[in-house]
Amino acid sequence: KAGVTQTPRYLIKTRGQQVTLSCSPISGHRSVSWYQQTPGQGLQFLFEYFSETQRNKGNFPGRFSGRQFSNSRSEMNVSTLELGDSALYLCASSLAGRGTETQYFGPGTRLLVL
Amino acid sequence: SQQGEEDPQALSIQEGENATMNCSYKTSINNLQWYRQNSGRGLVHLILIRSNEREKHSGRLRVTLDTSKKSSSLLITASRAADTASYFCATGSYNNNDMRFGAGTRLTVKP
Numbered sequence: 686k687a688g689v690t691q692t693p694r695y696l697i698k699t700r701g702q703q704v705t706l707s708c709s710p711i712s713g714h715r716s717v718s719w720y721q722q723t724p725g726q727g728l729q730f731l732f733e734y735f736s737e738t739q740r741n742k743g744n745f746p747g748r749f750s751g752r753q754f755s756n757s758r759s760e761m762n763v764s765t766l767e768l769g770d771s772a773l774y775l776c777a778s779s780l781a782g783r784g785t786e787t788q789y790f791g792p793g794t795r796l797l798v799l
Numbered sequence: 800s801q802q803g804e805e806d807p808q809a810l811s812i813q814e815g816e817n818a819t820m821n822c823s824y825k826t827s828i829n830n831l832q833w834y835r836q837n838s839g840r841g842l843v844h845l846i847l848i849r850s851n852e853r854e855k856h857s858g859r860l861r862v863t864l865d866t867s868k869k870s871s872s873l874l875i876t877a878s879r880a881a882d883t884a885s886y887f888c889a890t891g892s893y894n895n896n897d898m899r900f901g902a903g904t905r906l907t908v909k910p
Contacts, residue, residue, distance in 0.1 A: 689841075720900075728887065728900040741896060775841055784896040787832065790841035 687712065689778050689791035697797045703764040706794045710757050710778030717759040718783045719751060722773040733783055734759055740782070771798045803888040803901030811907040818875040820904040822888030830891040831864055831871050835884045842887065880910045
């Protein structure tokens with residue numbers, strides 16, 4: 686079975702721009718969660734989608750948004766980028782949800798905001 | 800917000816030695832998981848232990864869970880240089896389908 690894939694792997698943007706990151710979960714997995722990882726804040730939960738519906742949301746500003754498609758692929762969008770958005774963005778998929786079972790992580794997208 | 804707190808924050812040992820990492824949490828949980836992350840990469844799931852279990856083994860890994868003390872430990876026996884990574888505990892709750900990660904323990908195994 687193919688693992689979780691994320692594209693792009695690396696991204697450089699400037700302040701004020703917007704960015705869209707993509708995540709393809711393991712086949713059959715309906716839950717996709719997104720995390721932001723920085724040296725200072727660690728792993729912070731952004732949001733979880735299950736069957737195209739946002740099920741949970743972390744404490745991030747509205748500039749961070751996401752969606753999930755009928756094939757379970759998910760995208761997250763960050764608008765009006767700030768320097769502090771530089772981070773490794775990880776997505777993870779699971780069959781039923783992040784609180785109940787193992788999550789399978791993708792390799793991440795490293796975003797640098799200049 | 801994070802729930803688990805790993806201890807120690809960093810650990811350095813020689814190859815062949817055992818490494819023990821601890822995780823404490825605050826609220827009731829349904830399961831606790833341990834993940835490994837090699838530098839700048841995605842997390843790899845190591846082991847999941849449910850709240851009604853006390854100990855679990857997987858290869859050189861041994862995880863214990865004490866729900867009365869709200870703590871867990873991960874033991875890696877006969878460590879190898881390839882075990883060098885950051886290790887995270889994550890607590891899972893069926894209530895609102897929540898999962899929270901700790902800040903991690905950075906393990907360095909010297910050859």
